[in-house]
Amino acid sequence: MSERTVELEILRYDPEQDEAPHFQVYTVPYREDWVVLDAINYVKDELDRTLSYRWSCHMAVCGSCGMVVNGEPALACHTFLRDYPQRIRVEPLQNFPIERDLVVVMDDFIDKLGSVKPYVVAREEKAVDDGENLQTPAELARFKQYTACINCLLCYSACPQYALNDEFVGPAALALAHRYNLDSRDVGRSAREDVVASNPGIWECSFVGACSEVCPKAVDPAAAIQQTKIASTGDYFLKFLMPWKRK
Amino acid sequence: MLNDKSNVFNTDLFEALELGAMIDVAGAMACAALQRTESRGSHQRLDYPDRDDAEFLRHSLAHYSATDLPAIDYSDVTITRSQPAERVYGGAQE
Numbered sequence: 001m002s003e004r005t006v007e008l009e010i011l012r013y014d015p016e017q018d019e020a021p022h023f024q025v026y027t028v029p030y031r032e033d034w035v036v037l038d039a040i041n042y043v044k045d046e047l048d049r050t051l052s053y054r055w056s057c058h059m060a061v062c063g064s065c066g067m068v069v070n071g072e073p074a075l076a077c078h079t080f081l082r083d084y085p086q087r088i089r090v091e092p093l094q095n096f097p098i099e100r101d102l103v104v105v106m107d108d109f110i111d112k113l114g115s116v117k118p119y120v121v122a123r124e125e126k127a128v129d130d131g132e133n134l135q136t137p138a139e140l141a142r143f144k145q146y147t148a149c150i151n152c153l154l155c156y157s158a159c160p161q162y163a164l165n166d167e168f169v170g171p172a173a174l175a176l177a178h179r180y181n182l183d184s185r186d187v188g189r190s191a192r193e194d195v196v197a198s199n200p201g202i203w204e205c206s207f208v209g210a211c212s213e214v215c216p217k218a219v220d221p222a223a224a225i226q227q228t229k230i231a232s233t234g235d236y237f238l239k240f241l242m243p244w245k246r247k
Numbered sequence: 248m249l250n251d252k253s254n255v256f257n258t259d260l261f262e263a264l265e266l267g268a269m270i271d272v273a274g275a276m277a278c279a280a281l282q283r284t285e286s287r288g289s290h291q292r293l294d295y296p297d298r299d300d301a302e303f304l305r306h307s308l309a310h311y312s313a314t315d316l317p318a319i320d321y322s323d324v325t326i327t328r329s330q331p332a333e334r335v336y337g338g339a340q341e
Contacts, residue, residue, distance in 0.1 A: 014253050049250035049259045100256040 004030040007087040008039055010051065013098050021098060023089070024048075030081055036088065037065050037076035040102075053102035060216055063150030066093050066157065067102055073157035073214045093157040095166070109153055112169050115195045116177035121188025139184040146179035146224055148217040155211035155221055167200040171211035171221035174202060178224040181231070197232035205229075275309035275317045282319050283307060288334070304331065 005027050013021035028042045037055055044051050055065040058077045065076040068091040070084060081088070096104035126133070155171035162168045177196045181189045195201055205225045212222040251259035285299035286292050305321040312318060 015255055016253055044258075050253070052251075052253075052256045052258050100253070103256045 005086075006030045006039060006081055006084075008036075008043060009087060009089040010040070010043070010102070011091040011098075012051070012101050014050075014100055032082055034081045035077050036067075036069055036074075036079045036081065036084075036090065039081060039088075040076060040090065051102075052100045061150065063152035066152040066154050067091065068094060068157060073154040075152060075154070075216050078216055093153055095156055095159070095163050096153070104153075106153060108166065109151075109156060109170070109173070112173045113151070113176065116169065116173050116180075117188050117192050118173070118176040118180060120180060120183060120186045121191060122185065123187050133185045135184055142184075143179045143182035146175050146182070146219055149176055149179075149219045149221075150217055152216065154214045154216065158210040158214040160208055160210065161204055161206055165200070165204060168204040169195060169198075169201045171205075171225065172219075174205070174228065175219055175221035175224035178228050181228070193232065193235070196228060197235070202228045202232065271311065275311075278317050279307035279309055279319050298333065300331065 006029075008026045008028055009023050010026060011021050012018070012024045026043045026047050028039045028047075031038070035058075037058060040051070040053060041055075044053075053065070053067070053076075055076065056062040057064070060075055060078045063075075066073060067076050068074070068089075069076065069079050070089050073093060076090070090102065092098050092102045092104045096106060096108070099105045120133075122133070149172050151172060153172065156162050159168070159171055162170050174196060177192050180186045181192065181196075197203075202225050205222075207222060207226060209222040212220045215221065249259055249263060251257050280290060280292075283290060283303055284292070284295045285303045286296050287298050287303065304324055306324060308320050308322055309317040310320070
């Protein structure tokens with residue numbers, strides 16, 4: 001009996017050699033316990049050293065191996081061969097330029113992430129010797145789910161709104177802005193508002209919810225964005241009722 | 248041998264560079280371990296099963312040499328809250 005195999009149809013593109021991306025098919029062994037990343041590593045180790053892709057942890061923690069597997073954005077380390085047909089198509093994330101093969105240029109996301117100040121903006125500077133900024137379990141629970149983001153960009157690949165308009169700040173960056181806005185130690189909400197509560201910010205989202213469906217860490221960015229819409233609508237009306245409250 | 252000649256995101260090249268660095272680090276660890284004639288934490292030697300604080304409660308420092316094995320010397324450890332003690336398991340704790 002011949003060994004069971006899987007055909008991987010991988011998108012290849014080397015800007016130095018190729019005019020356009022094309023598919024290359026590799027036949028790899030099937031293993032019950034292999035994820036798609038194992039099969040790609042087999043290609044790299046045994047069949048073709050020129051294949052480029054990002055990966056690191058192999059356990060859905062680092063967020064490096066986001067790809068499109070049979071049309072769906074997924075972590076290659078989190079998708080088992082056994083859940084796919086015999087032929088599996090692997091493409092780079094959508095909505096980003098291809099740098100090479102399965103590697104995309106993620107500069108746009110990195111810039112947007114920085115623009116929402118994804119860190120605690122403290123009320124006042126505090127020396128390390130003054131100790132921790134304490135928080136109750138209830139205060140932590142308000143935002144904990146939004147801390148689970150691993151910046152894998154599956155949500156940007158899935159988002160039809162980002163596909164139409166690359167000015168859109170996008171799911172992960174807005175979810176992280178919300179995470180810090182909800183943090184009891186943070187006072188950065190008004191400083192984030194220019195980016196977050198703008199047209200290309202939360203208001204570009206039409207609540208399709210594809211981001212939350214593909215998120216491998218159950219962050220639910222769609223919920224974060226809708227909650228931010230409610231909060232910033234409240235801010236807008238409060239500005240008329242209590243003009244002294246916010247600058 | 249390098250198969251990938253591309254200048255763009257060439258992981259074949261950087262894995263080769265990483266391998267060179269890993270060999271340097273492995274050499275530094277092996278040389279330091281050979282001179283550390285004791286057992287401590289995850290550094291366990293059948294020929295020297297006991298810890299030797301008098302000689303080796305010190306950091307090993309490996310100095311790179313392009314032509315020779317790394318030279319090993321030592322620096323003092325600054326101990327703050329956690330005092331070093333023998334690591335014992337199970338019934339040996341009582």
